[in-house]
Amino acid sequence: MTGARSFLGRDVLAARADGRYVVVQARADDAPALEAVQRACFPDLSEDEIATERHFRSHQAHFPEGQLAVLDAHTGELVASSSDLRMNVDFAHYAHPYLEETGDNLFTTHDPHGEWLYGADIGVHPKCRGQGLATLLYGARHDLIRRLNLRGHIAGAMPKGYGAVADVLSIEQYVMEVVRGERADPVLSVQLRRGYGVWGIIPDYLEDESCGNYGVCIVWRNKEFRP
Template sequence: MSAAFIGRTVLASRPDGRYVVVQARTEDAPALEAVQRACFPSLSEDEIATARHFLSHQAHFPEGQLAVLDTATAQVVASSSDFRLRVNFAHYAHAYMKETGDNLFTTHDPDGDWLYGADIGVHPDARGQGLATLLYGARHDLIRRLNLKGHVAGAMPKGYCAVADHLPIEQYVLDVIRGERRDPVLSVQLGRGYGVWGIIPDYLDDDSCRNHGVFIVWRNPAHRPGAR
């Protein structure tokens, strides 16, 4: 076994053992930034998560910070970042930077009853290996373990830029929901059991989705109201 994950609890693994999900640690921060930059080349520099941000995530809510290790190379090849919060579904629209405390997770609420998916990314060289599936499974396991109501996130409809000049975002999202159009991000999340709650204008600064986010929700079927 590589020294890269000796003493680290494996939270999920691919059946062949090639890739494992672990809780991110401080020494992973530079590699997490490298994955982030490879995954989101069109995201503004002000909104990209750097090593400094990943260290802050770990300080505020270590359980929600996940990394995927390639057991053959000991490299971090994917990650996800989450924190707890309370959700007002009547006022779901929000700017990513405000909701995440300028990407530092200072808005984490230890008593929050929802998990907020701030980020998930798989390095382009490792895509097609089922790594996002591993991360989503580990996230849902965390939600069940903490008895949270579910998972929310602002999905980036990254295929919208190709049709934005002639198609309103509302129609684009509806087409994706109906299965009449495929979006590289939103379609995958819908396939994982998430539902669309609404569209978020000015969610972030990324031309691939023309700055839009889509508020998505996964409800924990095992949630026990009142249980701790």
């Protein structure tokens, strides 16, 4: 598989060095597998905010280029995915709930002329974590940003470790400690290592006890952007 440009008739956008896992553009018929990965990844997320088959099909209708999946080249199984849409960003008023930003997770807020890629979701099935699949997806997302000449990537990161210490730390203290490297967060620390910066904190971003319902607005800027 190393260096292959297609897999099962699908264009390969990125691949792990050994070819075991490949990134392809997700399709509408992937919706059941995408929902299965979503549920495995986010067992604490409220039912109102989990992405289902209906949502994934709507993502395809609005912005197919922004929907990515990772396939196991040995089995053909879909084991990870990411979902993005385009938007313009008012950085003075960034603190919006997840469902508001994503049009109730249907991507009806997608702006085909938006200058930023908004990272609505990324998930790696628990059985495949630690194998570089999120890195593959982030690389493919950044490639898409460069290809479309967008300003960069913005997302609401879930500080998954905050819920466990919320009774002794404010969210501001927690995020600052993560930024300074004094504390590790399973999501935010990884994104900071990928070159994202923290812009601010989003209260009531979503319903998830593991992050105290908070999101952290993170930004990656495309250094190759041409106005």
